[in-house]
Amino acid sequence: MPATDIRTALDELLNQPHRPLEDVLDRHFSPDYRQRTNGQWDDREAFVRHAGKLREVVASARIEVLDELRDGTRYADRHRVHAVKRDGGRVVQEVYLFAELDARGRFRRIEETTLMLEGEEADRELGSAK
Secondary structure (H helix, E strand, C coil): CCCCCCHHHHHHHHHCCCHHHHHHHHHEEEEEEEEEECEEEHHHHHHHHHHHHHHHHEEEEEEEEEEEEECEEEEEEEEEEEEEEEECCCEEEEEEEEEECCCCEEEEEEEEEEEECCCHHHHCCCCCCC
């Protein structure tokens, strides 16, 4: 399997709800996955809850990759998520992401900072909602 990238992972997570969540996560995130979003660390179990919450809240999303770099098992990007929520609200977040990939090319660790560009104040923490 080729190494994953954020556009593919988020597209499958947010725009393909017919795919079982665990299958999508197993394809793109290692079993020992960890993520730090805006300073808060989560293990894989917490990330599974977060991914489930995103599927509940987000109806569709367009992932716009602005910059993307790879160097062996290191991956970095700057991307924007243009999300339409199930309640009709719209959110745009810019994400600065640094990651480590496992031997199979899945995300093993992501450290990211999010910046809300559009949306309601209540949407500010969408990047870490559970």
